[in-house]
Amino acid sequence: MFIMKSQYYIALLLLFFSLFNVDLMGQRSLEYVVKKTTQANRIRRVGVELDAHFHYNHVMRSEGSHVEDWDCILVPRIKKMQVQSLRVMVLPQWYEPQNDNTDAQIADIGAFRFDAPEMQSLYPLLDLAQQMDIPVTIVPWGATPKSFLSSKEGWIVQPENYDEYAENISTLLKYLIKERKYICIDEVTPGNEPDGWGINPNEYVSICKALHSRLKKDKLLSNVRLNLIDNTDRGGRFDFIEECVNGLAGIADLVNSHTYIFGYETPTIDIMRWEKTNCAIAAKIGLRHCVGEFGSNQTVGATRQKDIDFYRRGVLIVRNAISFLAAGAYNISYWQLFDQYYSRYDAYPQMQQLGMWKSVKADYVSEPYYDRISSDYEVRPQYYAYSLLTRFIRPGAQVYRMDVDGDLGFTNALCVRNKDKSYVYIVANQEGEDLKVTLRNERKSMRGRYEKYIYQEGCLPQGDAMIAPEQGEFRVNGQISETIPANSVVLYRFP
Numbered sequence: 078m079f080i081m082k083s084q085y086y087i088a089l090l091l092l093f094f095s096l097f098n099v100d101l102m103g104q105r106s107l108e109y110v111v112k113k114t115t116q117a118n119r120i121r122r123v124g125v126e127l128d129a130h131f132h133y134n135h136v137m138r139s140e141g142s143h144v145e146d147w148d149c150i151l152v153p154r155i156k157k158m159q160v161q162s163l164r165v166m167v168l169p170q171w172y173e174p175q176n177d178n179t180d181a182q183i184a185d186i187g188a189f190r191f192d193a194p195e196m197q198s199l200y201p202l203l204d205l206a207q208q209m210d211i212p213v214t215i216v217p218w219g220a221t222p223k224s225f226l227s228s229k230e231g232w233i234v235q236p237e238n239y240d241e242y243a244e245n246i247s248t249l250l251k252y253l254i255k256e257r258k259y260i261c262i263d264e265v266t267p268g269n270e271p272d273g274w275g276i277n278p279n280e281y282v283s284i285c286k287a288l289h290s291r292l293k294k295d296k297l298l299s300n301v302r303l304n305l306i307d308n309t310d311r312g313g314r315f316d317f318i319e320e321c322v323n324g325l326a327g328i329a330d331l332v333n334s335h336t337y338i339f340g341y342e343t344p345t346i347d348i349m350r351w352e353k354t355n356c357a358i359a360a361k362i363g364l365r366h367c368v369g370e371f372g373s374n375q376t377v378g379a380t381r382q383k384d385i386d387f388y389r390r391g392v393l394i395v396r397n398a399i400s401f402l403a404a405g406a407y408n409i410s411y412w413q414l415f416d417q418y419y420s421r422y423d424a425y426p427q428m429q430q431l432g433m434w435k436s437v438k439a440d441y442v443s444e445p446y447y448d449r450i451s452s453d454y455e456v457r458p459q460y461y462a463y464s465l466l467t468r469f470i471r472p473g474a475q476v477y478r479m480d481v482d483g484d485l486g487f488t489n490a491l492c493v494r495n496k497d498k499s500y501v502y503i504v505a506n507q508e509g510e511d512l513k514v515t516l517r518n519e520r521k522s523m524r525g526r527y528e529k530y531i532y533q534e535g536c537l538p539q540g541d542a543m544i545a546p547e548q549g550e551f552r553v554n555g556q557i558s559e560t561i562p563a564n565s566v567v568l569y570r571f572p
């Protein structure tokens with residue numbers, strides 16, 4: 078009787094261990110596998126938003142930022158991070174404050190204000206991109222309210238005069254590409270989050286068609302790709318992208334969406350499902366889907382997220398990013414590179430503060446954490462975490478989803494095969510506990526020497542230095558099996 082009872086309990090215990098992937102010490106364990114049959118997903122880039130406000134709006138409004146900081150602080154960091162693409166806002170009124178003439182088909186170049194002060198923020202940014210060979214997506218944000226582009230009121234609104242809007246954008250691109258020879262300009266997105274304007278999908282498609290035909294007329298279609306839709310996550314609804322996509326066959330080169338719905342409480346499976354759905358919608362017209370903006374779901378208005386300074390945000394951002402890529406995303410672009418004022422007239426609450434690093438310390442004087450800020454342009458923990466992605470997932474990489482037998486929970490892993498033949502494995506563990514992890518690749522076994530990088534609380538570099546490889550010699554023959562600390566990111570690189 079006793080023997081039977083103990084056998085029963087042992088069987089029950091083993092069932093528990095297998096169901097919940099825990100070992101005999103009670104540690105949860107997961108085996109991530111690139112299966113033989115897993116298809117690679119070729120990606121383009123890991124990028125960031127860098128809006129062109131620094132040299133004009135920001136330095137005029139900030140309590141102590143100087144134009145020189147661009148070269149001394151910002152440019153070296155972009156180089157260190159090895160940022161691969163930039164999404165860049167422009168506003169139509171900067172360069173066409175009044176209609177050039179009454180003919181939307183004939184641009185009077187002399188009437189455009191390409192020497193406007195706001196444009197003096199754009200050129201240094203494009204110079205930097207050109208120098209560093211970083212492709213740029215130009216994003217005219219929408220129409221100027223109460224202008225020849227739209228009678229609507231607001232900040233940036235839905236264009237009503239589609240041909241004038243197309244002329245405005247095409248003339249800018251023509252000037253930047255043909256006159257100023259910026260070959261870094263790679264894509265255009267005619268409007269940020271158009272679903273937020275209250276526009277209907279048919280109207281949006283008409284705007285895109287007007288732009289496409291104007292770019293064709295101006296012979297720019299071979300220079301720029303149309304990265305379209307650019308919708309918000311709509312709380313998880315796909316109606317806008319679905320309704321737009323059919324009308325954009327033959328017009329769009331790429332489609333993208335933004336998201337701020339994923340947080341610490343979101344299971345990885347939900348993040349992946351969202352991006353898989355987007356990719357399937359884009360695939361209906363033969364296109365790839367990109368994530369044009371992302372952050373956490375702890376949003377407070379458009380300029381703050383409550384978790385921005387927390388260490389754990391770095392793990393979340395990486396978990397989001399690798400989940401998008403594993404689900405099929407083509408590009409990802411984080412909102413945004415650093416904190417800055419978007420207008421010289423903005424009040425402090427309007428300052429964009431979702432960056433990898435802060436502005437100068439004096440800008441935060443009203444904050445309770447002001448005394449704890451150690452320096453101007455202090456980096457946030459997420460700077461180190463996201464940089465692991467920009468440094469080690471290189472343009473044109475093939476990425477492989479890693480499957481687990483069981484529940485991904487709040488973790489994920491990604492296998493990356495770079496063009497230089499290096500293999501990279503990234504594990505993000507957002508669980509509140511250590512995790513025993515095995516990484517296996519059935520397509521290419523893990524052999525030889527590798528480097529290991531860890532994003533872990535209390536072990537981050539000083540200042541803006543990048544995370545260095547762990548000391549010691551790491552070798553493997555077959556598979557990696559080790560404990561991933563609670564709330565950390567571990568990256569393995571096989572050169």
Ligand SMILES: [Ca+2]
Pocket residue numbers: 173176177178180181241244245
């Ligand atoms: Ca015009």
Ligand SMILES: [Ca+2]
Pocket residue numbers: 177178179180181182183184185244
């Ligand atoms: Ca005109």
